[in-house]
Amino acid sequence: MISFREVTKVFGDGPDAVRAVDSVTLDIGRGEIFGVIGYSGAGKSTLVRLVNALERVSSGQLLVDGQDVTAMGEAQLRQLRAGIGMIFQQFNLMNSRTVAGNVAYPLKVAKWPKQKRQERVAELLEFVGIADKARSYPGQLSGGQKQRVGIARALATSPKILLADEATSALDPDTTQDVLTLLKRVNRELGITIVVITHEMDVVRSIGQRVAVMEQGRVVEHGRVYDVFASPRERATRRFVATTLKDRPSPEALERLRHRHPGRMITVGIREGGGKANDLTAVLRAHGVDGTIVFGGITEIDERPFGSLTVELGGDGAAIDALIADLRGTTDVHDLGTAADPRDDPSAVTGDAPPGSAGDDPPRGPADPYGPAIDAIRRHGGPR
């Protein structure tokens, strides 16, 4: 449905030029929900604004529904935009119009006759679950209700694509889930391709089928959400994953755990098809090793199990080694050592990354493997 081919967008020129989108090549399939995640300034908004030509591509090629946007004139662009709905973080509703008036507005612009307009508005408000608010004004609505109006308005002219730019960032967690559930219905029941921009991995986890991670204008990693969670390649991605799952102890939490649990600790990944790890009790029993779960979390991503458990092991050293070797045959296992002989989890991350810091950090030494990340967070204060 959307195809970026080496797309670059530069703002300004000379030494002040900003490459907001830098050589992006990406395909977004028809009928999918695609997440674009990145910290503030990564270029996410610019990337989606290229899709409905609110910004024009500087170089490269952009195809939307098979049509070359880069070659379109004004008349064609107007037609393109009519087929693409957009919702925003701040809802962008007209406060002087009622809910019905807001939803009817794009239909009025498209010169629909009054009777048809009223029917369509009633149908849309019913679909988004706020039929009873038709005569209310935006000022009388909660954030979640306002975003439902935004969604109804975006759907009014039956677009093929819906662009959601931080659409849940101003909402509390429960309302966020309600709006994401509604977006899933929009996708499933109306077959609309949805591009969700966010700086929250939780949003991607809840909604996305595929995700692209952006950093400094570039797509640094993309793939199925489950795969990106299961084996994030880039440091920025690992940080995003860590912020949502919180299943692995941070270095500080690990320090506290070691005081409470001085024995050998391991962190075991729980994955779909993770074999023995998914029946940890049986493996422990088979090796004659005791296990106490001291940290962890298992959730579902894309309806598949995902997470990890940190376990303190007790028993014979050789039996413990054999158990670890056995588990390593089917999943990833991090040996955290004991309180007396500690080993760090090389893939653990602390907190969130500032924009542009991934990859810039010096190699992590054994003494303070998380130092650079912590310094960077202190310097920049993490995401907005």
Ligand SMILES: Nc1ncnc2c1ncn2[C@@H]1O[C@H](COP(=O)(O)OP(=O)(O)OP(=O)(O)O)[C@@H](O)[C@H]1O
């Ligand atoms: N109209 C513009 N003129 C000049 N620079 C711009 C313009 N729009 C965006 N930029 C710059 O392009 C870069 C990417 O911005 P963009 O808004 O796309 O990032 P983002 O990932 O969406 O961040 P945020 O979530 O904060 O909006 C930033 O450095 C920004 O300052």
